[in-house]
Amino acid sequence: MHIRALFAALVGVCAAIVPVTAAQAAAGCEVTYSASTWSTGFAANFQIKNLGDTWNGYVVGFTFTANQQITQSWNHTVTQSGPHVTMSSAATVATGQSIWLGFLGNHTGVNTPPTNWRVNGVACTLAGQPPAVIAEPDEVTVPEGTSGSFTVRLSHPPAANTFLMMSISGTGVWASPPIALYFTPTNWSTPQRFSVVSMPDADTIDDRVVFTLSATGYTPDTVTFTQLDDD
Ligand SMILES: [Ca+2]
Ligand SMILES: [Ca+2]
Known part of the structure; x- marks a missing residue:
């Protein structure tokens, strides 16, 4: 009973402070991710399509979800701090073009895909995901x-x-x-x-x-x- 009453109060508060803003700004990128997994290792290959303005250099960011650790990569400068990864390049990528990235890594347990994908700080959507x-x-x-x-x-x-x-x-x-x-x-x-x-x-x-x-x-x-x- 108490929790339902509290929730109703919250909804009232929210309705009062919704700002009036114009709809715009779709996702800036779309990620198509796949990984081949074996006992404790995996190889990831993925494509990211630029849906926004031209990238004059780019930093791809994502967050691992299951203690994965990158062991080797190519064509990009890679940093990993805990689950947080960046892969960067000075390459220029025009609107509508795609980049291809990959790495080898280790994992424990189930090798679930990374989340929270971004390019230059702008969020990406995942292809094929509702x-x-x-x-x-x-x-x-x-x-x-x-x-x-x-x-x-x-x-x-x-x-x-x-x-x-x-x-x-x-x-x-x-x-x-x-x-x-x-x-x-x-x-x-x-x-x-x-x-x-x-x-x-x-x-x-x-x-x-x-x-x-x-x-x-x-x-x-x-x-x-x-x-x-x-x-
Ligand atoms: Ca008690
Ligand atoms: Ca109790």
Whole structure:
């Protein structure tokens, strides 16, 4: 009951502060990624098409999702800091042209594709992937009386300001400060952080709540919060 009431309040706040802005700015690039994977290694090959203005030199950025480590690459200057990778070149790439990149790497567990693709700081979409809400991480555990958070972004730019809708199911009392729950044609790829507090309760149950994040035209995503009860 409490969480539904809080959510209704959030929606009211959001509606009040949506700015009036012109729709524009599609994604600046489209990534076609593939990888050949064996026991602990993989070879990645991918193509990136320039959908925006000419790149006079470019920096490709992406984030690994499963502890991958690049061991060898070619034709680009590569940096890796934890999961964050950049591959740069001084080459010029005109509108509509594509670049091809590749590297060899190591992985542990499932070799899931990288995420958060950008070229010169502008977000890319992934070819062949339907538009989706991307909420991370999937699971958050919070001791009773403390807070945790997750981030939400979109995989593809919306044509106009798009509300993020949130439905909640589960048990316990959870609260959150109000935030602007919408995406614009320019901020769609910027993760928006959402904090959730597990309110102290008198019971001894590790309560769980599932947030389902959705937007019209996008595949929804979920985040599960688990309370570590202290009674
Ligand atoms: Ca309790
Ligand atoms: Ca509890």
